[in-house]
Amino acid sequence: MxxxxxxxxxxxxxxxxxxxxxxxxxxxxxxxxxxxxxxxxxxxxxxxxxxxxxxxxxxxxxxxxxxxxxxxxxxxxxxxxxxxxxxxxxxxxxxxxxxxxxxxxxxxxxxxKVVRLYTRGLGDDENDNRGSSGWGSIKMEHPSNFGTMAMDPELKRMVIDDLDRFVRRREFYKRVGKAWKRGYLLYGPPGTGKSSLIAAMANYLKFDVYDLELSGVHSNCDLRRVLLSATNRSIMVIEDIDCCAKVQNRGREPDPRSHNNRLTLSGLLNFIDGLWSSCGDERIIVFTTNHKDRLDPALLRPGRMDVHIHMSYCTAKGFDILDSNYLGIHESNPHHLCKEVKGLIESTEVTPAEVAEELMKSDDANGTLSKGLSISSRKRRSRMIK
Ligand SMILES: Nc1ncnc2c1ncn2[C@@H]1O[C@H](COP(=O)(O)OP(=O)(O)OP(=O)(O)O)[C@@H](O)[C@H]1O
Incomplete structure (x- = not known):
């Protein structure tokens, strides 16, 4: 009823x-x-x-x-x-x-609304009408938000503005004849915050997250069923897309006979911008990769993923955010070691995850920052020797 x-x-x-x-x-x-x-x-x-x-x-x-x-x-x-x-x-x-x-x-x-995290294999969610697609859900407790994300402030602003524009453009999408969908490709080394950014986006929009493991999807039909059973106002996440051999054609011609019996890149692309993409409203799809250069060029063509976001190593501005989150040190009243730490961070490839791990170890700012300094300089020396 x-x-x-x-x-x-x-x-x-x-x-x-x-x-x-x-x-x-x-x-x-x-x-x-x-x-x-x-x-x-x-x-x-x-x-x-x-x-x-x-x-x-x-x-x-x-x-x-x-x-x-x-x-x-x-x-x-x-x-x-x-x-x-x-x-x-x-x-x-x-x-x-x-x-x-x-x-x-x-x-x-x-x-x-409580944001929920869906994954397959948890068993069908009894509160949900997902048919036999296998999605089960738990409450998403990931506390990441745009305030806690150590990112370049302009990039962060761009992402927030893009999301805001997307959700208020129902009429616009209708007028221009486009499916009300948005695709993001997040790329960068491990530990730069790709998963954290997805959680921040979901918490910001209050969209449920569907974490899709392509290894568990066996055919294009299967993919269609699984994707169609997700709800509107959701984020479909496919992590480490470069690691899924099934969707790497790399110029090979698909065999039309087996087209629906197996999962193919074209099956996936159909969902991004083909006929099937118009099913459902207000949907976001996010691919993540540590190696953008390994992706099939078809995934990178203009118009396929609307926004490409490079998640980079920690910068001085990123450190300010982590420093404030973890040690309560504010930019306006910095610790005397901060300047030196930031200098080292700018000249070393250190991920926000590595910095966060160091800052977690103690709440004594002096000890933590001195230790962070020695680790960063050791890392820098070892890079220079290589
Ligand atoms: N940009 C960031 N801002 C704030 N915290 C971060 C950031 N990047 C990493 N972290 C911290 O490091 C942890 C691991 O980061 P996360 O899993 O988001 O990185 P990732 O890029 O998705 O890594 P992987 O490619 O290995 O999945 C997070 O839980 C968070 O505590």
Whole structure:
């Protein structure tokens, strides 16, 4: 049974209007929500106003439950909200108040949403309607966010702006006749934050993450089924794409006979920009690689992955962020060793993961930074000898 979206929006919106005079409330919590939800109970009324002028009254109504229906969800469909107002305000209510209720409800739901991490092989998620595609999910607890990411500030700004533009461009994508999708290729050495950036993107947008292991996908049909069963407003991640031999054609002509019996690069590309790409909305696909040079040129052609992001070794600016996250040292009041450490970091290939590991070891800034200095200079010397 499809749910009545007006009912759902009203239920969420009215949580914010509950006042001390509401006598009976219902509380609930589902695994997909961060907090307890509070809702009106049967017979309760809540008043609201438009522009502090037009008065409206919401009343929650539910028929008497028959004894045997006490715990039966079929009765759910018979609950409703009654919205009472002077009929001369009908246009205002329909054209501006109800759209406002919808927008507020959507914002509250976004705020409340718990980001989930899907992977195959966890077993089908009983709360989800993913058919037999094998996706199971757990709550994504990765704490990475754009504040904690040690990245060049301009690059970080560019990524945030790109994501913001993407989510607000529903009409734009429709107008230009493009699927509402965005592809990111994250490349750079291990430990530069590719996975952390994906988590930061997901936490920022509140999009679920689908972590797809291509080694477990056996054919293009299988891929289609798996990708189609992911939900909208999600990030599909394929890590280390260069390591998947199945999707490296490197100029070889695909054999049309076995086209659907095995996974091919063209099958994957079909999902990025072919006919299948138009299934679903607001979807992001992310490929990561430690070796961009090893990727099949077909994946790198213009228009295929919209944004290529180079995750680089740690820079002085990146160190400032890590230093502040791990040791609480702020740029405005730097430790006397910071300048020297930053100088070494700029002249050494050291990953943010390596720097983070050193900074984790103690909360004594002096000892940690001195030790970091000696490690960086040792690393630099060993590079110079090579
Ligand atoms: N740019 C970064 N900013 C903040 N922390 C980082 C960054 N890069 C790495 N780290 C830290 O190092 C750990 C490992 O990084 P992460 O797994 O994101 O790197 P990766 O590039 O995805 O590595 P791999 O290619 O091996 O998967 C992270 O959990 C985080 O603590």
């Amino acid at each position: 499809t749910r009545n979206q007006v009912y759902d929006a009203a239920e969420v919106y009215l949580q914010t209007k509950i006042n001390p005079f509401t006598e009976r409330l219902k509380i609930s919590k589902t695994p997909r929500k961060k907090n307890i939800s509070i809702a009106m109970d049967k017979g309760e009324e809540i008043t609201d106003t438009i522009d502090n002028d037009i008065k409206l009254k919401w009343r929650f109504t539910e028929p008497e439950k028959k004894q045997k229906d006490e715990y039966h969800s079929a009765n759910d469909s018979k609950r409703w909200f009654e919205l009472v107002f002077d009929k001369k305000h009908k246009d205002t209510v329909m054209d501006s108040y109800l759209p406002y209720v919808f927008a507020r409800a959507k914002a509250i739901q976004e705020e409340e």
